[in-house]
Amino acid sequence: MDCLFAYYTDKFTKIDGNIFELFAKFYSLDLSPVDSWLETQFKNKIGKDDSLSTIYRQEGNKCYAKKDLLKSLEFYTRSLCCATPNGKEYGLALANRSAVSFEMKEFESCLRDIELCFQSNYPKDLRPKVYIRKAECLYESGQQSNLEKCIREALKFLNGTKIVDKNKHILKLNQLRGSTLKQNKVDMCRDNSIVDLPGFEDGENQTFAFASSKLKMSYDKIRGRHVIAQKSIQRGDVLFVEKAFIFAPVFKENKELYSFKCYNCLTDIISSIPCRSCTLCVYCNENCRTFSWEECHKWECAGMQANIWYDLGIGFPAFKAALKGVKSGFNIIKGGYDEDLKHFGSKEDNYPYFNRLVSNIYKSKNAAPYIVMSAIIVSYLQKYTDFFSWFLQQKNCPKNNSNSLIKYVGGLITKHIAQLSCNSSIIEHWTYSSTDLLFPDILITVACGMFPSVSIMNHSCRANVTNFFICDTIVVKAIEDIEANEEIFNCYGIDYRGMNREQRQIACKSLYHFDCKCVICSDQSKEVEMLDSYICPKCRGLVPEIPNASFMFCFSCGDEDSLRTFRKKNEEAQNYLESGESNQLDILIKSLTIREQILYKHHKDFEEVYYRLYSYYVEIGDAENMFKYFHLWLENEKARRGENSRGIGTKLYEAALAILHCLKSSHPNNCTNLKSFLQNVEHMIKEAKIVLNLYYPANITNRLSKKIQFISNK
Numbered sequence: 088m089d090c091l092f093a094y095y096t097d098k099f100t101k102i103d104g105n106i107f108e109l110f111a112k113f114y115s116l117d118l119s120p121v122d123s124w125l126e127t128q129f130k131n132k133i134g135k136d137d138s139l140s141t142i143y144r145q146e147g148n149k150c151y152a153k154k155d156l157l158k159s160l161e162f163y164t165r166s167l168c169c170a171t172p173n174g175k176e177y178g179l180a181l182a183n184r185s186a187v188s189f190e191m192k193e194f195e196s197c198l199r200d201i202e203l204c205f206q207s208n209y210p211k212d213l214r215p216k217v218y219i220r221k222a223e224c225l226y227e228s229g230q231q232s233n234l235e236k237c238i239r240e241a242l243k244f245l246n247g248t249k250i251v252d253k254n255k256h257i258l259k260l261n262q263l264r265g266s267t268l269k270q271n272k273v274d275m276c277r278d279n280s281i282v283d284l285p286g287f288e289d290g291e292n293q294t295f296a297f298a299s300s301k302l303k304m305s306y307d308k309i310r311g312r313h314v315i316a317q318k319s320i321q322r323g324d325v326l327f328v329e330k331a332f333i334f335a336p337v338f339k340e341n342k343e344l345y346s347f348k349c350y351n352c353l354t355d356i357i358s359s360i361p362c363r364s365c366t367l368c369v370y371c372n373e374n375c376r377t378f379s380w381e382e383c384h385k386w387e388c389a390g391m392q393a394n395i396w397y398d399l400g401i402g403f404p405a406f407k408a409a410l411k412g413v414k415s416g417f418n419i420i421k422g423g424y425d426e427d428l429k430h431f432g433s434k435e436d437n438y439p440y441f442n443r444l445v446s447n448i449y450k451s452k453n454a455a456p457y458i459v460m461s462a463i464i465v466s467y468l469q470k471y472t473d474f475f476s477w478f479l480q481q482k483n484c485p486k487n488n489s490n491s492l493i494k495y496v497g498g499l500i501t502k503h504i505a506q507l508s509c510n511s512s513i514i515e516h517w518t519y520s521s522t523d524l525l526f527p528d529i530l531i532t533v534a535c536g537m538f539p540s541v542s543i544m545n546h547s548c549r550a551n552v553t554n555f556f557i558c559d560t561i562v563v564k565a566i567e568d569i570e571a572n573e574e575i576f577n578c579y580g581i582d583y584r585g586m587n588r589e590q591r592q593i594a595c596k597s598l599y600h601f602d603c604k605c606v607i608c609s610d611q612s613k614e615v616e617m618l619d620s621y622i623c624p625k626c627r628g629l630v631p632e633i634p635n636a637s638f639m640f641c642f643s644c645g646d647e648d649s650l651r652t653f654r655k656k657n658e659e660a661q662n663y664l665e666s667g668e669s670n671q672l673d674i675l676i677k678s679l680t681i682r683e684q685i686l687y688k689h690h691k692d693f694e695e696v697y698y699r700l701y702s703y704y705v706e707i708g709d710a711e712n713m714f715k716y717f718h719l720w721l722e723n724e725k726a727r728r729g730e731n732s733r734g735i736g737t738k739l740y741e742a743a744l745a746i747l748h749c750l751k752s753s754h755p756n757n758c759t760n761l762k763s764f765l766q767n768v769e770h771m772i773k774e775a776k777i778v779l780n781l782y783y784p785a786n787i788t789n790r791l792s793k794k795i796q797f798i799s800n801k
Contacts, residue, residue, distance in 0.1 A: 107498035178209030296432025297329035402460035416483030547576035736778030
């Protein structure tokens with residue numbers, strides 16, 4: 088792909104004219120390099136292959152034997168995807184995968200796989216053990232009537248066939264029939280499975296789709312379209328709940344998709360069903376598979392088999408966006424931005440509103456990749472599908488001949504690539520790094536999505552909103568109180584806490600084609616680096632640390648002094664921490680005393696000493712001092728990471744549990760007012776849930792209440 092970009096870059100570096108005319112001109116050139124690339128991809132096309140299915144199933148068996156259930160599940164799903172639909176290997180993969188989900192106590196998934204297994208060409212001599220598993224699954228999940236039906240069906244099968252160990256299987260079934268049914272129902276709800284979406288406190292906006300009625304869209308020449316508060320907003324208020332207009336799953340490095348995400352809705356799945364043709368896409372149920380095929384996958388599937396979408400990157404979601412416009416014949420909304428202020432967004436057909444988003448394509452220094460990707464896509468559609476002949480027969484087709492339609496669609500896809508480059512969002516889902524964690528702690532990128540209403544928000548390096556995703560839907564919440572008429576700011580991944588001003592300016596300019604003038608970029612005193620300052624001995628103002636500099640300048644009074652003395656004292660404080668002296672408390676207090684004299688109160692070097700003091704008092708069971716030093720550490724963290732960062736929420740929760748455990752396990756030392764102290768701990772727990780609600784769906788944060796209730800009742 089890079090070779091194609093390089094080949095055409097000299098020919099189309101900058102877009103100066105109409106994008107449709109430019110694409111038409113490009114498409115009339117020699118496109119043999121594009122055709123050659125597609126031919127190579129299709130020579131290596133991967134379709135259903137039972138021999139490959141067998142290999143994956145055998146690898147799954149090895150993992151299953153080692154009790155690596157998650158890895159075996161992945162291999163069995165790969166085996167299923169490669170198998171001929173409803174053939175022998177298809178059934179074997181389903182049966183083996185049902186054994187894994189049964190051990191994981193995912194009984195619903197187990198039963199679905201067994202039903203599909205019985206619909207396939209699964210060997211009759213192996214069916215008894217699958218019947219037994221189904222019966223055990225129904226027994227474990229407490230389904231009396233279904234268990235009895237399953238046993239009757241299994242006995243009928245056994246009595247009508249010659250099966251080895253028939254009597255053994257019959258005995259097992261009768262034992263299950265005579266056993267007392269299990270009453271404990273297993274919680275089937277998974278973290279990213281379909282859960283209830285949050286609602287808006289004051290209802291949904293009637294003129295701004297997917298937005299709260301507390302918001303409104305505004306426009307001026309400097310800020311363009313932007314979002315402001317129509318009335319006062321409180322921290323935690325839901326501002327947007329928007330289903331993706333389109334999304335394209337992100338490929339992993341091995342050119343595969345996640346085997347536990349539905350290709351159509353991004354729901355978490357165990358008992359997935361594969362596409363009938365390609366080996367990459369899986370679905371949560373037949374409805375999703377059918378809907379996906381009719382809407383878009385019938386035009387993507389051949390490309391999936393040839394692995395072209397992996398290399399096309401953002402061209403893939405741009406193609407899906409164009410497919411969304413096919414139904415209406417690429418309907419557009421005429422008029423200026425004043426039309427958007429009257430109404431923006433539609434839950435029925437959002438393509439016209441997506442198509443009004445800025446592309447900044449004329450600001451691009453190199454438009455060749457956009458046009459090349461688009462040319463590959465339309466060439467693929469022309470040579471390897473019947474898309475254009477089909478589209479010409481549709482009543483809303485905007486052109487009356489194939490050549491004009493190809494060039495028109497190519498121009499649209501080029502524009503959509505540019506629009507997605509400026510406006511798309513990375514869809515990330517939470518997962519766990521360890522099974523003993525209460526809250527997910529790792530975000531995985533699962534898709535690139537387009538949310539037209541959300542994308543209207545302007546950028547700030549210090550945003551006042553945050554978001555999380557429930558399947559393919561984004562939920563945006565206020566991360567702080569916002570007054571009426573104040574602007575709502577999103578962060579485009581360019582955060583002042585992780586990048587200095589120069590880095591942020593370069594990123595904003597190169598990726599989004601604007602100079603950032605947000606509250607942080609406009610005021611040096613608000614940069615995170617200013618927290619790592621010394622205290623001016625003259626006015627107590629901030630003296631920024633300048634690497635390799637010998638002299639300091641106070642930010643407040645401008646007084647100049649040597650930095651050597653400050654650095655020497657700070658090194659002395661660090662040496663105490665690293666000394667390894669037996670009196671741990673003494674060295675921690677000495678280090679803290681020195682740093683309090685020379686460092687600004689939120690300097691990063693306080694973090695270690697505060698946390699070590701907190702940990703020290705955890706060990707000796709001194710709840711009151713635990714509370715004291717945790718809060719000193721917490722104030723430092725809030726200043727550096729933001730008062731409502733996810734890390735603050737998790738640390739509040741962990742510290743509250745540690746303090747409660749300390750109080751329950753022994754008499755608290757030096758706790759002068761227990762009632763007041765417990766009220767403070769209760770406040771920590773409430774604050775933890777408020778903060779964590781900003782980052783997680785309710786089905787995850789509700790565990791916090793259950794865990795605290797469990798601890799309190801012990």
